[in-house]
Amino acid sequence: MIIASIYASATDVPLEITAKKVDDTAHISIKGFIYNWSKASSTELDRQIQQLKSKGAIKAAVYINTGGGDCFEAEEIWNLIEDNFEEYKFRVGALAASAGTYFLTKGHVTCKRNSKFMIHKPMGRPEGNEDQIESGLKLVKEMTNTYRTAYATKMDISEDEVDKLWSKGDYWMSAAEAKKKGLVDVIEDQDEVIDATTKLQLVACGAPGFESEPPPITTPTSKTTKNKSNTRMELPILAATLGLPPEATQAEVDAKLTALKADSALLETLKTQNEQKEKQEKEAKIKAMLDKAEQDKKIDATTRASFETLASSDYESCKTVLDSMKPLEAASKQITPKATNPDGAPSTATNRDNWTFEDYQKCDDPSVWDTFEEQNPEKAAALIEAHYSRNEE
Numbered sequence: 001m002i003i004a005s006i007y008a009s010a011t012d013v014p015l016e017i018t019a020k021k022v023d024d025t026a027h028i029s030i031k032g033f034i035y036n037w038s039k040a041s042s043t044e045l046d047r048q049i050q051q052l053k054s055k056g057a058i059k060a061a062v063y064i065n066t067g068g069g070d071c072f073e074a075e076e077i078w079n080l081i082e083d084n085f086e087e088y089k090f091r092v093g094a095l096a097a098s099a100g101t102y103f104l105t106k107g108h109v110t111c112k113r114n115s116k117f118m119i120h121k122p123m124g125r126p127e128g129n130e131d132q133i134e135s136g137l138k139l140v141k142e143m144t145n146t147y148r149t150a151y152a153t154k155m156d157i158s159e160d161e162v163d164k165l166w167s168k169g170d171y172w173m174s175a176a177e178a179k180k181k182g183l184v185d186v187i188e189d190q191d192e193v194i195d196a197t198t199k200l201q202l203v204a205c206g207a208p209g210f211e212s213e214p215p216p217i218t219t220p221t222s223k224t225t226k227n228k229s230n231t232r233m234e235l236p237i238l239a240a241t242l243g244l245p246p247e248a249t250q251a252e253v254d255a256k257l258t259a260l261k262a263d264s265a266l267l268e269t270l271k272t273q274n275e276q277k278e279k280q281e282k283e284a285k286i287k288a289m290l291d292k293a294e295q296d297k298k299i300d301a302t303t304r305a306s307f308e309t310l311a312s313s314d315y316e317s318c319k320t321v322l323d324s325m326k327p328l329e330a331a332s333k334q335i336t337p338k339a340t341n342p343d344g345a346p347s348t349a350t351n352r353d354n355w356t357f358e359d360y361q362k363c364d365d366p367s368v369w370d371t372f373e374e375q376n377p378e379k380a381a382a383l384i385e386a387h388y389s390r391n392e393e
Contacts, residue, residue, distance in 0.1 A: 014032050014033060015030075015031070015032040015033055015034055015035055015041070015066075015069070016029070016030075016031040016032050017029065017030055017031075017041070017044065017045050017048075017077075018048075019045065019048040019049060019052060020052070021052045021055055021056070021057045024056055024057060024058050024059055025057060025058075025059040025060065025061050026049060026052040026053075026057040026059070026060045026061070026085065027060075027061050027063070028045070028049075028060055028061070028062045028063065028081070029062075029063040029065075030062065030063065030064055030065070030066055030077065030100075030103075031063075031065045031066060031093075031197075032065075032066060032197075032201070033066070033067060033068075033069045033201075033204075034066055034068060034069030034070055034073050034074050034077070034099055034100070035069050035070050035073060041073070042073055042076040042077050042080060045077060045080055046080050049080055049084050050084075053084060057085070058085060058086050058087075059085055059086060059087045059088065060081050060084075060085040060087070060088040060089075061088075061089055061091065062081060062088060062089070062090045062091070062103060063090075063091050063092075063093060064090055064091070064092050064093065064096045064100055064103055064104070065092070065093035065094055065095055065096075065192075065198060065201070066095065066096065066097070066099075066100035066201070067095060067097045067098060067100065067201045067202075067204055067205040068097050068098025068099040068100045068101075068205070069098070069099050069100075070099065071099050071102070071122050071143050071147075073099075074099035074100070074102050074103070075102065077103075078102065078103055078106060081103075081106075082106070088106070088107050089107055089108045089109070089110075090103055090104055090106075090107055090108070090109045090110075091109070091110045091111070092104070092109065092110070092111035092112070092115045092117075092184070093112065093115065093192045093198070094112070094114065094115060094116065094192040094193075094194055094198045094201075094202065095115070095116050095117075095198065095201055095202055095205065095207065096111075096115065096116075096117050096118075097116070097117065097118035097119075097205045097207075098118060098119070098120060098122075098205070099122075101117060101118070101119050101151075101183065102147065102150060104117075104154065104183055104184070105150035105151060105153065105154035105183075106150075106154075108185050108186075109183070109184045109185050109186070110184070110185065110186040110187070110188055111175050111178065111179075111184050111186075111187055111188065112175065112187070112188055112190060112191055112192040113175055113187060113188070113189070113190065113191050114175065114191040114192055114194075115174075115175045115178070115184075115187075115192060116172065116173070116174065116175075116202070116207050116208075117172070117173040117174075117175075117177075117178045117183060117184075118170050118171065118172045118173070118205060118207070119147075119151060119165065119166055119170075119171050119173075120166045120169055120170045120171060121144050121147070121166055122140060122143045122144055122147055123140070123267065124136060124137075124139065124140035124143070124267065125260070125263045125267070126139075126140070126267065126270065127263075133270060134274070137267075137270055137271070137274055140267075148162045148163065151165075151183075154182060154183060155181050155182035155183055156182050157181075157182075170205075170206060172207065172208055175187050244256055282312075282315070285315070286308060286311040286312065286315065286318075289311065289315075289318070289319060289322065290304055290307060290308060290311070293307070293322045293325075296327055297327040297328050298322055298325040298326070298327055298328065299322070299325075299328075300328065307321075307322065324378075326382065328389060352368075352372070356383060356386070356387065357383040357384055357386070357387040358387060360372065360383075
């Protein structure tokens with residue numbers, strides 16, 4: 001299953017990764033839709049990094065201009081940077097969106113005055129039988145937790161605040177807002193040039209101010225075939241970006257794009273169904289526990305509601321309380337003979353095995369009960385419970 005920050009579309013720009021050494025620093029450039037295909041991948045980057053390290057590169061300066069892509073591929077690129085260099089810093093061009101912002105949570109970040117940023121929850125496409133779908137959904141949730149924690153740490157905010165930012169979907173930030181929120185450390189005093197390729201990325205992400213359809217990319221051709229060659233992206237490249245064989249037909253590509261849109265709606269439905277299933281399973285679990293407690297005569301109809309409320313908020317604590325409780329007894333069985341003084345008052349003798357809570361309350365010396373409760377907390381609690389249960393009857 002692919003977990004991507006955004007799905008590929010007809011306007012996505014293929015990934016381009018390059019690396020070169022300047023002094024002791026490896027200058028790495030990440031442009032376009034992050035996806036593992038052809039030579040543009042983490043595998044190729046690893047090969048380039050090893051070459052640069054053998055020539056003395058010990059630091060990394062990473063240029064980011066991407067609308068995001070495959071979260072796993074983005075994480076693997078980050079792992080290569082972290083594992084191979086002593087120091088690393090990041091510089092954003094016109095765009096860092098979705099998985100592209102994951103790099104920014106890992107170190108010092110500079111950007112241009114017109115750089116744009118976007119975060120949102122990672123998306124996935126669980127498919128298969130019900131077990132595979134549940135497993136896929138769990139994987140999406142784990143990736144969401146990873147991104148939530150990374151953003152919270154970098155921006156020095158709570159994870160709840162991150163949830164508020166992306167609660168309505170894509171959350172866009174200007175360079176100034178990204179710096180204010182802590183995602184960016186320094187804004188350079190210049191603008192990034194918005195070329196045709198970069199504009200395609202901005203359109204694909206739905207960046208504010210770039211919502212309109214971009215002009216098609218033209219492929220160099222002879223004058224006689226020029227009109228037939230105007231296309232947004234060469235078909236083999238688009239097919240590979242979508243995970244299809246390079247020889248896929250236009251009809252197959254169109255069908256895949258349509259399926260991706262349907263998958264997004266399916267994921268939301270699965271999420272709702274999963275939440276409902278978890279709720280039903282929890283309610284059934286609580287009911288079974290309380291039914292057993294009532295059957296064992298540890299609770300009755302009058303106290304069940306209170307335990308149900310406790311179990312709903314903290315199941316384990318409620319279970320611990322119920323496991324430690326003894327079965328309720330009728331009041332008649334709880335009344336036992338007690339030693340008395342000639343005047344009928346409770347005895348203050350040291351043998352108080354049959355005393356009730358009421359006996360202790362009648363005792364002239366309050367410290368007697370305090371000592372008993374301190375030394376026998378469980379028995380003291382049982383006497384109190386028996387006393388009030390008897391009064392309720």
